[in-house]
Amino acid sequence: MNTRLHPSLVALASSLLATTIACANERTFNCTVNPTTSTVVQTTDLSSPFSGSFIGNYEATTNPTGTKTLPGLFGGSLNTAITYSASFALAGDIASHPTGALTLGVDTKALQVRVASLNLDLLGGVPGVLAATLNINYQTFHTTQPTAIYPGGVTIPVPVGNGSVTTLRATQTGPAVLGALVPQKNGSYTFAVAVPVDLVTVATLLDQPVADGTPTPSVLPLTGTITVSGNTMTAAIAIANQSTTTQPITAAPFVDLPLAIPTVLPAGSTANVLMSGTVTSVTVGSNLTAALAIDGVRAPVLGDLNGDFLVNSLDLAILLDAWGGTGPADFDGNGVVDSRDLSVLLSEWR
DSSP states (O other): OOOOOOHHHHHHHHHHHHHOOOOOSOEEEEEEEOGGGOEEEEEEEEEEEEEEEEEEOOBTTTBTTSOEEEESSSOOOSOOOEEEEEEEEEEEEEEEOOEEEEEEEEETTTTEEEEEEEEEETTTTOOEEEEEEEEEEEOOEEEETTTEEEOTTOOEEEEEEEEEEEEEEEEEOSSOEEEEEEEOTTSOEEEEEEEEEEEEEEEEETTEEEEEOOOEEEEEEEEEEEEEETTEEEEEEEEEEEEEEEEEOOOOOEEEEEEEEEOTBTTSOEEEEEEEEEEOEEEEEEEEEEEEEEEEEEOOOTTOSSSSSOOSHHHHHHHHHTTTSOSTTOTTOSSSOOHHHHHHHHHTOO
16 A cells, blocks of 8 residues: 555644543453352342232132132131232342453553443343242131131231242443552452442242332442453452342232132141232342452454554554555544544554
8 A cells, every 4th residue: 555645644643643642551351250160149138018809719610629718707608808918028048150241441550440341140140049928917717628717917927939030130330430459469459449230130929020120220349359461360359239129010910829828727727719919019138249250351452453452653554554445444444544544543542
């Protein structure tokens, strides 16, 4: 290619070079979480109040031996709906191997770290299972098949199997966050930074959604150690986060959900009812602790045409040699290497 440039273009280059401030000595690393050596423990306390009615699963034709529910202590013969108030509860620990990525900018001269584009799947794609309990309070009623009395005003915990958390994700919001690097004797650096994120949780209980994935603003405090070796880096990052949120639930009412409830007087049997009701809200208490093993490789530098992670006269020479043609020096992708690409290169000069 012809590298002789019009005098006005030379003037442009001189002007841009004169006004360009050399970039800081930051090295940017594209980082991924190593799931094999990373762990997350999510302690969850989820409760969701609801109310409605339940009725025995007796049906004269299809289930004549089923349970009948009847109001009061004695008497009656018609299977009758009983009103109740209740809450679902999910509680326990979910241990997982997270996946995800983030960008770390490391400036060992200015002693700064920059965290950007954090996106973590804290479950690592594997749903977590929690024990589910139904805490139910009802008016006094009795049953046939089995014969039993249920005194009103008593809250009974009923194990109802398991609930599941299928999504637990943290995605950084806003611009990059800066933190300080503290040099260590072994050549590594420690840091601490608070990253604003949206936490997204999807959870179900008795096949009903109790956390629907609505993003919840939160902050993840990251602390850790960074070790840089040439164009690669490793980091060990710890996360400790506690939060409690309450959200309204707009799901449609559930109808005729089968439920086995233990008898009260006498104990030892099980009555089978069909429960209907409406979930109104969900409160999620969360205590998250994580230990992330991070591997990073140096990100390409815009304007670097010879792969040395610098933008200087060597890259300028390559661009000028390609002037009027195309190729890697066509930074703006318009199909020709021209003054706009020169502006890009000079603005990244370092």
